[in-house]
Each structure stands twice: as structure tokens, then as C-alpha cells.
Amino acid sequence: MIIAIASDHGGFALKNTVKDHLMERGMKIVDLGTYSDASVDYPVYGRACGEAVASGEADLGVVVCGTGIGISIAANKVKGVRCGLCTSVEMARLTKQHNNANVLALGGRTTTPDLAVEIVDAWLDTEFEGGRHQRRVDMLDEM
Numbered sequence: 001m002i003i004a005i006a007s008d009h010g011g012f013a014l015k016n017t018v019k020d021h022l023m024e025r026g027m028k029i030v031d032l033g034t035y036s037d038a039s040v041d042y043p044v045y046g047r048a049c050g051e052a053v054a055s056g057e058a059d060l061g062v063v064v065c066g067t068g069i070g071i072s073i074a075a076n077k078v079k080g081v082r083c084g085l086c087t088s089v090e091m092a093r094l095t096k097q098h099n100n101a102n103v104l105a106l107g108g109r110t111t112t113p114d115l116a117v118e119i120v121d122a123w124l125d126t127e128f129e130g131g132r133h134q135r136r137v138d139m140l141d142e143m
């Protein structure tokens with residue numbers, strides 16, 4: 001599986017933690033930056049990750065900024081992206097089961113590295129439920 005990953009400076013450290021974990025899980029990573037903790041603009045990185053997923057370059061994406069909020073808004077502007085910002089393992093499971101989220105957003109200043117790794121694993125290891133949720137996901141994708 002190919003996973004695109006991107007962050008701004010506020011998510012840079014957590015991006016590296018998540019990237020290392022994903023590589024340990026055998027995932028192929030497309031790292032779209034940022035590559036230091038110098039200040040950058042999160043819309044650039046959310047968009048880049050969203051476009052990598054929407055185009056099929058990557059199967060899934062992970063975006064990280066300080067809170068996860070700004071970069072998730074940016075990713076969700078890309079048609080075909082369903083980005084869920086998760087701060088708990090339960091949210092990670094539900095955003096796959098119900099929203100079939102193809103991009104996961106995390107907050108580098110709000111979520112600890114240990115919890116972030118648990119969230120990533122829960123999101124990756126949970127299946128979309130389909131059924132009534134498929135209709136709603138289709139509605140999202142038509143917007």
C-alpha cells in the first residue's frame with residue numbers, strides 16, 4: 001500500500017513519527033513535505049496530499065498540522081478526498097467504518113506520538129462498513 005504523508009511545521013515532528021511507524025508496517029511512503037520545522041503554509045501541504053490520493057498516486061493519505069484542523073480543511077477541498085480529523089482511537093475506527101476516510105488528519109500539538117500511532121493503526125486496520133454508509137459517502141463524493 002502507498003501512503004502519502006504531508007505536514008506543515010506544526011506537524012513536522014509527528015509526521016516523522018507516523019512515517020517511521022508506517023514504514024515499519026511495510027507501507028510505501030510518498031513524503032510530500034514539509035522537510036523541516038521552518039514555518040510554512042498548511043494549505044499547500046493539505047492540498048498536495050489530497051491530490052496525491054485523489055489522483056491515485058497514493059492509496060491513502062495522512063496530513064498533520066498543529067491541530068490537524070487547517071490541513072484537514074485543505075485536504076477536503078480536493079474532490080474525492082474524505083479527510084477525517086481524529087483525536088481518539090474510536091474516532092479513527094468510526095471515520096473508516098462510516099466515512100471511509102481516505103485521508104487521516106492528526107494534530108502535532110494536540111495528540112501525543114503514542115496516541116497518534118494507535119490512531120493510525122486503528123484507521124488502517126478498520127474496514128468500511130458499506131451499506132447505508134455507502135449512500136452517504138456517495139453523496140459526499142458528488143459535492
Ligand code: RB5
Binds near residue numbers: 008010011069070071
Ligand atoms: C501553524 O501555526 C498552525 O496554525 C497550523 O499548524 C494549524 O494548527 C492550523 O490549523
